[in-house]
Amino acid sequence: DNKTIEQIFAKVSEAGDAVRNNGGGFYNHVFFWNNLAPKSAGPSPELSAALTKAFGSFDKFKETFSNAAKTRFGSGWAWLYLTSYKNLAVGSTPNQDNPLMDVSAIKGTPLLTIDVWEHAYYLKYQNKRADYIDAFWNVVNWEEVSRRYQEAMK
Numbered sequence: 001d002n003k004t005i006e007q008i009f010a011k012v013s014e015a016g017d018a019v020r021n022n023g024g025g026f027y028n029h030v031f032f033w034n035n036l037a038p039k040s041a042g043p044s045p046e047l048s049a050a051l052t053k054a055f056g057s058f059d060k061f062k063e064t065f066s067n068a069a070k071t072r073f074g075s076g077w078a079w080l081y082l083t084s085y086k087n088l089a090v091g092s093t094p095n096q097d098n099p100l101m102d103v104s105a106i107k108g109t110p111l112l113t114i115d116v117w118e119h120a121y122y123l124k125y126q127n128k129r130a131d132y133i134d135a136f137w138n139v140v141n142w143e144e145v146s147r148r149y150q151e152a153m154k
Contacts, residue, residue, distance in 0.1 A: 009100040020103065024096030028077055031098075032115045037141035044146035054088040061090070062137060068092045069114050069133045076116055080145070081108035082152045092116075109152040112145045 005027055012020045043051060048058060055061035061080075069078035072092040081099045083089050084107070091106035093099065099108045114136050116129060 006100055009098070010102055012101045013103050020101070021096045024098055024101065027100075028096055028098055028113065029115070031110060032077075032113050034144055035112055035114075035141050036139045037143070038139060040140055040142045043142045044149070047142075047146045047149045050088055050149070055090075064090045065112070065114075066130075066133050069116050069136075070130055072116050078114050078116060079106065079110055080112040081106065081110050082149070083108045086153060109148075111148045111152065112140065 005023065008015060008019065008023060009027075012023070015023075042048070043058075051058055051061045055064055065078055065080055068090050069092065072078060072094070074094065076092055076094040077098065078090070078092045079099055080088065080090055088111075089106070089108065091099070093101075093104055093106065097104050098113075099106050099110050114133065116133075
């Protein structure tokens with residue numbers, strides 16, 4: 001059966017914990033690493049306008065996303081995602097879950113994520129998750145996030 005990862009995640013509740021955790025871990029980490037780039041210019045005009053429309057301003061979006069990351073209890077991820085109604089939203093998921101999974105409380109097409117598992121920041125930031133999240137904004141690959149947004153809006 002040649003299923004895409006999206007098709008597998010859409011019914012991950014039927015696939016078992018090993019697929020959920022290992023598949024989610026693989027997907028989320030690859031997605032996260034592709035979020036990162038030195039000296040990214042910022043979101044495209046289209047994404048910037050959509051973020052302002054959805055959150056009131058780009059700074060308010062950053063605050064909302066950062067708060068989702070800071071308040072995720074334990075290990076997990078914060079996400080910017082596009083809902084099925086093509087609205088931008090921010091939320092977080094525990095462990096290796098993501099918005100593509102049928103078990104997730106938030107559902108949609110992921111656009112941006114941050115890994116808030118302690119292993120992502122402990123060596124440099126120790127227990128200072130907030131400092132790690134603040135530094136994250138310096139390395140967001142906005143070209144990739146903007147590309148994902150354009151693709152998801154089709």
